[in-house]
Amino acid sequence: xxxxxQSPQSLIVxxxxxxxxxxxxxxxxxxYFPWYQQFxxxxxxLLIAIRPDVSEKKExxxxxxxxxxxxxxxxxxMDSQPGDSATYFCAALKAAGNKLTFGGGTRVLxxx
Amino acid sequence: xxxxxxxxxxxxxxxxxxVTFRCxxxxxxxxxxxxxxxxxxxxxxxxxxxxxxxxxKSRLLSDRxxxxxxxxxxxxxxxxxxxxxxSAMYLCASGPLYEQYFGPGTRLTVx
Numbered sequence: 423x424x425x426x427x428q429s430p431q432s433l434i435v436x437x438x439x440x441x442x443x444x445x446x447x448x449x450x451x452x453x454y455f456p457w458y459q460q461f462x463x464x465x466x467x468l469l470i471a472i473r474p475d476v477s478e479k480k481e482x483x484x485x486x487x488x489x490x491x492x493x494x495x496x497x498x499x500m501d502s503q504p505g506d507s508a509t510y511f512c513a514a515l516k517a518a519g520n521k522l523t524f525g526g527g528t529r530v531l532x533x534x
Numbered sequence: 535x536x537x538x539x540x541x542x543x544x545x546x547x548x549x550x551x552x553v554t555f556r557c558x559x560x561x562x563x564x565x566x567x568x569x570x571x572x573x574x575x576x577x578x579x580x581x582x583x584x585x586x587x588x589x590x591k592s593r594l595l596s597d598r599x600x601x602x603x604x605x606x607x608x609x610x611x612x613x614x615x616x617x618x619x620x621s622a623m624y625l626c627a628s629g630p631l632y633e634q635y636f637g638p639g640t641r642l643t644v645x
Contacts, residue, residue, distance in 0.1 A: 454632045465638045468635060525576055
């Protein structure tokens with residue numbers, strides 16, 4: 423059972439555009455929602471994370487929007503650059519279990 | 535300390551052989567995790583340690599897989615009698631509580 427669903431699978435934007443990646447979760451016990459960026463051949467790198475008591479969080483050009491009632495959250499990449507081209511994963515964690523459950527990933531391509 | 539390190543980065547082995555991977559976490563982190571990632575998919579949880587205690591194991595971790603974290607420092611993941619389906623990237627992560635920081639992974643190819 424896929425507990426975190428991520429869309430779209432891939433996304434192409436022009437430099438300066440705002441890619442938006444969406445995730446939906448099922449388990450209301452999740453209480454920590456991170457986003458990871460992964461380049462080919464590398465491990466995932468923690469970008470930004472949010473707790474469900476907050477509706478939005480910004481760090482640099484990355485913003486998470488969180489809708490607890492809809493059980494959805496999204497990542498916006500402001501002023502995207504070609505160097506942002508990577509695969510992005512959303513994830514969710516239950517404090518009691520402590521394991522991350524990942525979405526399927528979104529491959530983002532930012533064209534110059 | 536520059537982050538989580540894993541060794542080796544790449545391993546090619548023949549079916550039926552045993553392999554062992556090592557993970558060195560960020561020194562102040564007491565939690566250590568192993569995940570497996572296949573091409574085009576998100577990482578899948580395998581097992582988790584808090585200090586030297588192994589607290590949770592996934593159903594993905596068959597009896598051919600064993601993980602240890604002696605003295606609560608580095609960890610090893612051993613796969614016995616490897617199968618072609620074991621080919622994947624094996625990722626280690628460490629963290630203080632919620633955050634998990636990943637290493638570069640070990641790419642295993644079983645021929």
